[in-house]
Amino acid sequence: MNREYISVSQFAKKHGISERTARNYCANGKIEGAFLTGKTWNIPSDAALPLRKSAKGKSSPLLIALREQKATRLKGGIYHRTQIDLTYSSNHIEGSRLTHEQTRYIFETNTIGITEAAVNVNDVVETVNHFRCIDYIIEHAEEKLTENYIKQLHLMLKRGTSDDQKDWFAVGEYKRVPNEVGGRDTCLPQDVRQEMKSLLKGYNALKSPTFDDILDFHVRFEAIHPFQDGNGRVGRLLMFKECLAHGYVPFIITDELKMFYYRGLREWGHVNGYLVDTCLTAQDHYKTLLDYFKIKY
Secondary structure, rough: OOOOOHHHHHHHHHHHHHHHHHHHHOOOOOOOOOOEEEOEEEEEEEOOOOOOOOOOOOHHHHHHHHHHHHHHHHOHHHHHHHHHHHHHHHHHHHOOOOHHHHHHHHHHHHOOOOOOOOOOOOHHHHHHHHHHHHHHHHHHOOOOOOOOHHHHHHHHHHHHOHHHHHHOOOOOOOOOOOEEOOOOEEEHHHHHHHHHHHHHHHHHOOOOOHHHHHHHHHHHHHHHHOOOOHHHHHHHHHHHHHHHOOOOOOOOHHHHHHHHHHHHHHHHHHHHHHHHHHHHHHHHHHHHHHHOOOOOO
């Protein structure tokens, strides 16, 4: 009996994944029976979607390296690079004017350094706070996501800023004043608690979240926009944390990918591939670092 084959796009549509993910599965030998004809992958029509390995019970080599280097404060390793790149990129997306070099200098010396231009105090405080947030998600990567976990990240990020002095701002608590993002309405303050409980209940019910599940959580979190400010940075920290927890290579959304990232957020639910492909591109960049530091993934 002749076996039937389907294309990458048909396999991707059938299983609700991006075409790039399907190609990666083929290239890495994760789909049994798939073969190349020229540059085209042929996939058995009855091929199953590869199972993602859960990191529960066994930390990934990356998470082990991050924890070891954090404990020893090793300079020049993956922990050092992640702290600087993730903090700079995530803060820069939100309007921080600190340069990558200034961010590196603050991390390495705990000082600002000499600069001719004026430096926003909040940018400096939030940079230092973001370093602490990364430490927190590294140490608590495998813990279940809860409201308290997420609120703790927000508290750490915004503590000591000018927003921390505003009673209505509610650092470390859900927003009290309606806000919007990119001209779009977000969840009203009175509905945030219930929406967050629902989001976390659905996500935590997943036995082994897929990469797409993590992105879906991020999109829904950003749509709720539970805090007055800092939602983007907290959301990206949570994505990084969940990738570490479930054995996926994490990623950093750089300034070059920012507009593609925003488009992906807007189009999720219509064209999921926009966000998936952007995050996979960012993941490829991080894999380059892992290759350089000889960390398996």
